[in-house]
Amino acid sequence: xxxxxxxxxxxxxxxxxxxxxxxxxxxxxxxxxxxxxxxxxxxxxxxxxxxxxxxxxxxxxxxxxxxxxxxxxxxxxxxxxxxxxxxxxxxxxxxxxxxxxxxxxxxxxxxxxxxxxxxxxxxxxxxxxxxxxxxxxxxxxxxxxxxxxxxxxxxxxxxxxxxxxxxxxxxxxxxxxxxxxxxxxxxxxxxxxxxxxxxxxxxxxxxxxxxxxxxxxxxxxxxxxxxxxxxxxxxxxxxxxxxxxxxxxxxxxxxxxxxxxxxxxxxxxxxxxxxxxxxxxxxxxxxxxxxxxxxxxxxxxxxxxxxxxxxxxxxxxxxxxxxxxxxxxxxxxxxxxxxxxxxxxxxxxxxxxxxxxxxxxxxx
Amino acid sequence: xxxxxxxxxxxxxxxxxxxxxxxxxxxxxxxxxxxxxxxxxxxxxxxxxxxxxxxxxxxxxxxxxxxxxxxxxxxxxxxxxxxxxxxxxxxxxxxxxxxxxxxxxxxxxxxxxxxxxxxxxxxxxxxxxxxxxxxxxxxxxxxxxxxxxxxxxxxxxxxxxxxxxxxxxxxxxxxxxxxxxxxxxxxxxxxxxxxxxxxxxxxxxxxxxxxxxxxxxxxxxxxxxxxxxxxxxxxxxxxxxxxxxxxxxxxxxxxxxxxxxxxxxxxxxxxxxxxxxxxxxxxxxxxxxxxxxxxxxxxxxxxxxxxxxxx
Numbered sequence: 314x315x316x317x318x319x320x321x322x323x324x325x326x327x328x329x330x331x332x333x334x335x336x337x338x339x340x341x342x343x344x345x346x347x348x349x350x351x352x353x354x355x356x357x358x359x360x361x362x363x364x365x366x367x368x369x370x371x372x373x374x375x376x377x378x379x380x381x382x383x384x385x386x387x388x389x390x391x392x393x394x395x396x397x398x399x400x401x402x403x404x405x406x407x408x409x410x411x412x413x414x415x416x417x418x419x420x421x422x423x424x425x426x427x428x429x430x431x432x433x434x435x436x437x438x439x440x441x442x443x444x445x446x447x448x449x450x451x452x453x454x455x456x457x458x459x460x461x462x463x464x465x466x467x468x469x470x471x472x473x474x475x476x477x478x479x480x481x482x483x484x485x486x487x488x489x490x491x492x493x494x495x496x497x498x499x500x501x502x503x504x505x506x507x508x509x510x511x512x513x514x515x516x517x518x519x520x521x522x523x524x525x526x527x528x529x530x531x532x533x534x535x536x537x538x539x540x541x542x543x544x545x546x547x548x549x550x551x552x553x554x555x556x557x558x559x560x561x562x563x564x565x566x567x568x569x570x571x572x573x574x575x576x577x578x579x580x581x582x583x584x585x586x587x588x589x590x591x592x593x594x595x596x597x598x599x600x601x602x603x604x605x606x607x608x609x610x611x612x613x614x615x616x617x618x619x620x621x622x623x624x625x626x627x628x629x630x631x632x633x634x635x636x637x638x639x640x641x642x643x644x645x646x647x648x649x650x651x652x653x654x655x656x657x658x659x660x661x662x663x664x665x666x667x668x669x670x671x672x673x674x675x676x677x
Numbered sequence: 678x679x680x681x682x683x684x685x686x687x688x689x690x691x692x693x694x695x696x697x698x699x700x701x702x703x704x705x706x707x708x709x710x711x712x713x714x715x716x717x718x719x720x721x722x723x724x725x726x727x728x729x730x731x732x733x734x735x736x737x738x739x740x741x742x743x744x745x746x747x748x749x750x751x752x753x754x755x756x757x758x759x760x761x762x763x764x765x766x767x768x769x770x771x772x773x774x775x776x777x778x779x780x781x782x783x784x785x786x787x788x789x790x791x792x793x794x795x796x797x798x799x800x801x802x803x804x805x806x807x808x809x810x811x812x813x814x815x816x817x818x819x820x821x822x823x824x825x826x827x828x829x830x831x832x833x834x835x836x837x838x839x840x841x842x843x844x845x846x847x848x849x850x851x852x853x854x855x856x857x858x859x860x861x862x863x864x865x866x867x868x869x870x871x872x873x874x875x876x877x878x879x880x881x882x883x884x885x886x887x888x889x890x891x892x893x894x895x896x897x898x899x900x901x902x903x904x905x906x907x908x909x910x911x912x913x914x915x916x917x918x919x920x921x922x923x924x925x926x927x928x929x930x931x932x933x934x935x936x937x938x939x940x941x942x943x944x945x946x947x948x949x950x951x952x953x954x955x956x957x958x959x960x961x962x963x964x965x966x967x968x969x970x971x972x973x974x975x976x977x978x979x980x981x982x983x984x985x986x987x988x
Contacts, residue, residue, distance in 0.1 A: 343780065517742055
């Protein structure tokens with residue numbers, strides 16, 4: 314017989330019965346042991362992202378074939394204008410003022426701008442990409458050549474933008490994508506196996522609560538998510554020179570939160586699959602929309618506005634934004650809190666609740 | 678319905694599981710039909726019945742894995758809705774193997790020990806004892822996935838017993854296990870029952886049912902009969918007979934009948950004397966000088982065929 318206890322103790326007992334760190338640790342340890350013994354999955358988790366990043370990196374790190382050049386035309390340089398229009402490598406963007414041009418260069422959207430103002434020609438160049446700058450400068454001088462006398466009037470100014478290679482912009486977002494993808498797939502299959510091999514049914518008749526089970530998985534998998542994001546990050550930063558202007562720890566925190574969301578989403582989706590083959594079928598449903606709609610490859614603003622509400626529901630939209638902010642612009646944790654971390658945290662909590670609720674219904 | 682108690686069931690502490698009027702349907706299919714069951718504490722209880730008779734459904738209802746449509750049930754003195762609190766005291770072995778093939782035997786057992794808070798020296802002792810009991814000690818560092826079917830089954834049983842449950846539900850535990858080891862299992866189960874553990878086993882094997890103290894015969898989602906194997910045979914009208922080959926068939930028959938024995942002439946031809954108990958054997962043999970004698974025990978098989986026929 315248990316002695317009568319105060320209600321505070323009862324709450325403690327209830328908490329203990331629902332959320333016992335020892336049981337969570339048992340699940341986490343088991344998950345780690347299982348993964349350790351599965352070299353192919355370890356390879357998938359650690360090396361496949363590196364491989365993918367290398368692939369993306371080489372595909373994307375080349376100079377962009379189109380040089381984005383702003384033109385501010387206040388008249389007086391018809392010859393130069395038509396000469397620039399004839400350059401195949403240049404994408405011309407006509408702008409209203411020099412300050413617009415300056416802003417776009419520092420945002421990395423333009424590599425340079427030509428301001429034509431009567432007799433004067435001013436050239437604004439991105440200081441961080443000298444090869445492109447040289448190319449632009451050469452083209453402008455070429456355009457002016459028929460009237461050699463004015464060549465000396467070209468006034469060159471350098472603007473410090475950043476060298477926005479495609480990889481710089483895409484790298485941080487792909488980091489999130491890779492972690493999301495592999496975590497989702499591996500956890501969906503792990504949970505599916507718990508069900509097919511009958512261990513889930515055994516858990517249901519054990520003191521292990523659903524919350525503890527999912528928490529144990531989170532703990533066990535987070536170790537691998539850390540390894541995975543660390544290796545991928547190293548490749549992105551040191552292999553491809555994507556800047557890490559913010560704190561790597563902040564980037565880790567974002568990736569871990571995203572990974573946690575992917576894990577509970579996997580736990581939830583495992584209820585809808587009855588075989589590993591069906592898990593593979595989730596890729597076009599869960600992964601591809603995020604690849605296309607979450608602004609990994611191109612800015613959200615370029616996605617048609619009627620589909621954009623979907624983009625705002627996808628976790629990768631927020632992780633991509635947050636990782637870019639931290640890695641490229643050096644944002645701190647508090648600067649990416651709203652809306653990015655808030656959404657990722659909310660997504661995780663909602664999916665966690667849904668996953669544990671579904672696990673219950675599945676058997677009953 | 679064969680019941681020991683008169684009318685209503687006693688919903689009290691004597692029973693590990695007691696239930697009345699259980700109903701469960703999956704869609705159109707009625708899997709439990711007004712089923713009643715009483716499983717006294719500290720017994721080995723066998724749920725016997727053909728495939729699809731509702732044995733596994735009943736087991737899953739007892740452990741709270743399925744919600745009943747109707748009826749009343751208590752498990753270890755608690756209403757079945759509260760069974761979640763009892764999980765630390767229940768051991769449940771499913772028909773699935775429910776193990777991790779990519780973990781070693783030791784690791785599998787450590788994991789299940791962790792779920793039940795079995796730690797430290799107690800964990801080490803339990804794992805050693807149980808591995809020895811299921812004769813897998815020398816395989817403890819092998820991956821479970823490399824084991825044969827029978828070994829896997831043994832490991833599954835060991836994992837189910839890790840926390841010394843007081844109510845043990847085993848869904849076809851001896852499938853794929855060789856007769857020698859099965860014998861050892863049953864001795865182990867008897868020992869557990871003697872120590873107060875209640876063991877509920879499902880099987881469709883008669884010889885296994887024969888080993889249990891109480892057998893519940895299920896058919897079509899109902900409990901046809903619930904009693905000891907011997908009582909079930911008597912209920913089916915089956916008795917032990919003594920088969921006698923004698924030189925004087927008719928004379929011996931008349932002599933035995935005059936002493937009040939029920940005697941038939943069976944194949945052989947031989948006399949078949951119905952015994953109420955084995956104590957009568959000597960008395961019968963004092964009356965006749967048989968050339969040959971054979972004691973014929975009715976099988977549980979026959980009992981169930983009869984019972985199923987009658988109902």
